[in-house]
Amino acid sequence: MSLQPAQRPPSATSVPDGTGVSRLAATFARLRARRELGLFPYLMAGFPDAATSHALAQAALEAGADGFEIGVPFSDPLADGTTMQRANAKALAGGATLQTAFDLVHTIRQHSSSVPAVLMSYYNPIRQRGEANFAAAIQQAGADGVIVPDLPPEEAGDLQAALQARGLALVPFLAPTSPEARIRAVAALAPGFIYCVALVGVTGARSDLSATLGDFLGRVRAQTDAPLVIGFGISQPAHLERVAALGADAAIVASALTDLVEHSPDEPVAAARAYLAELKATTRGPVVR
Numbered sequence: 001m002s003l004q005p006a007q008r009p010p011s012a013t014s015v016p017d018g019t020g021v022s023r024l025a026a027t028f029a030r031l032r033a034r035r036e037l038g039l040f041p042y043l044m045a046g047f048p049d050a051a052t053s054h055a056l057a058q059a060a061l062e063a064g065a066d067g068f069e070i071g072v073p074f075s076d077p078l079a080d081g082t083t084m085q086r087a088n089a090k091a092l093a094g095g096a097t098l099q100t101a102f103d104l105v106h107t108i109r110q111h112s113s114s115v116p117a118v119l120m121s122y123y124n125p126i127r128q129r130g131e132a133n134f135a136a137a138i139q140q141a142g143a144d145g146v147i148v149p150d151l152p153p154e155e156a157g158d159l160q161a162a163l164q165a166r167g168l169a170l171v172p173f174l175a176p177t178s179p180e181a182r183i184r185a186v187a188a189l190a191p192g193f194i195y196c197v198a199l200v201g202v203t204g205a206r207s208d209l210s211a212t213l214g215d216f217l218g219r220v221r222a223q224t225d226a227p228l229v230i231g232f233g234i235s236q237p238a239h240l241e242r243v244a245a246l247g248a249d250a251a252i253v254a255s256a257l258t259d260l261v262e263h264s265p266d267e268p269v270a271a272a273r274a275y276l277a278e279l280k281a282t283t284r285g286p287v288v289r
Contacts (some may be wrong), residue, residue, distance in 0.1 A: 021169045023144050024192040027067055028227040028249055037240055037283040038066035038250030040229060041257055041276055042120070044087040045104045046073055046096025048261060048268065053100075054107045055269045056261065061111050063276035064284075065192045068108060068254050069147065069231075072101045072121035078150065083255040086262070100123050102141035109142030116144040118171055118192075123151045131162040138168065145169030145192050153185045160189060171195055176216040180223075187224035193249065196220060198232045214246045221247060237282035246281065253279060 031038045041060045043053055057068065073091040077084060091100070098121070105117045119138060126134045126148065138146060145168045151159065153172050160170045169192025176181060176197065186194060198213055213230075220228060227249035233255030234240065243251050255274060264271035 005159075012025040021144065021167055021192050022167055023114065024067075024118075024227075026114070027116050028193065031066060031249060035249065037244040038229070039064065039240070039274075039276065039280045039283050040067040040069055040250050041063040041065050042071060042254030043104065043254055044071040044073065044084070044091050044258065045101035046091035046094055047071075047087045047137075048090060048256070048265075049094050050096065050100055050103070052261075052268060053104055056112055056272050057104060057108050058087045059269045059273035060276050061108070061115060063273050064280035065115065065276060066250060067115055068117040069254070070101050070106075070108075070117055070119050070143070071105055071117055072098055072125055075096045075123065077122065078219075081255060083258050083262070087258050098129070098137075100138060102143075105138070105141040117142070118145045118147055118169065119143050119147070123148050126159065130167075131159045135162040135166050135168055139166045143168070145171055147171040147173070149173055153182070153189055155216045156189070165196055169193070174216075174220055175195060176212055180219070181218055183223050187226065191226050193227035193229045194220065194224065195252070196228050196248070198229050198230050198234065198243070213243070217246050217248065237279060240279060240282045251283075 027038065043056055043060070045053055048055055060068070071090050073096040075088070075092060077088045080088065101119055105119070106118045108115065126146070129137065145163060148156070148159070156172070157169060163170050170189060171193055172186045172189055172191055173195045174186055174197065196217060217228060228247070229250040229252060230243045230248045231254065233253035234243070234253050235253045240251055257275065260271050261268040261277055
């Protein structure tokens with residue numbers, strides 16, 4: 001596959017280097033130049049508690065993370081499986097809020113000015129804050145954009161406009177069941193990257209990825225040069241090798257990492273650092289695309 005620079009919205013050209021979409025663009029350009037798959041750990045803000053989530057972010061950076069997806073705790077995470085539902089519930093029980101996610105991004109930004117961090121939030125907290133106010137808040141925190149799993153692209157105009165005005169990215173979802181019209185609609189958003197769901201269903205670590213993943217990525221790539229980031233079910237080095245060979249730009253590791261943290265109560269940070277370092281070592285190996 002020819003690895004070409006991702007298309008960007010016109011407004012991105014006026015954004016200072018090192019912020020918003022420019023930070024995402026620089027990261028994916030670096031990864032493509034190295035022919036290297038990016039590793040984006042998912043961290044739930046406030047899980048298992050606020051202090052540990054901050055330590056996990058630092059450990060992930062030390063392990064070589066190329067970017068982050070930061071979860072905003074929410075009471076009704078409809079796209080999430082049981083692992084992430086428990087993480088949401090535990091974070092909320094500990095008092096985590098949208099501000100907790102902003103604080104976690106700020107910690108990442110204190111340790112790295114170049115590694116992008118994108119929030120994952122359901123639409124309700126964004127609507128409660130207001131699109132313009134939300135965009136201003138995540139920019140102040142140092143985030144680069146937002147993933148909104150329950151906001152279809154046809155209804156994303158107001159949020160996209162608010163984000164673009166500040167040089168931030170709206171990251172849309174596509175699933176293996178997405179029809180061609182939906183793929184074209186997502187491509188038209190000129191996103192910072194496209195979150196490609198690796199399977200049909202909710203989040204959760206899997207032993208195998210879908211046999212049709214290659215066909216799905218091919219359909220998306222035919223419509224856009226935007227970076228493609230794979231999520232849902234990624235848990236093993238072999239998964240990273242496969243999605244890299246299929247032409248993905250990065251992979252998000254969420255439920256498997258959360259499971260590890262949950263089941264390593266005495267040393268969650270050390271366990272996460274070792275796990276992510278093992279995964280990142282796989283992405284640095286020779287990849288044929």
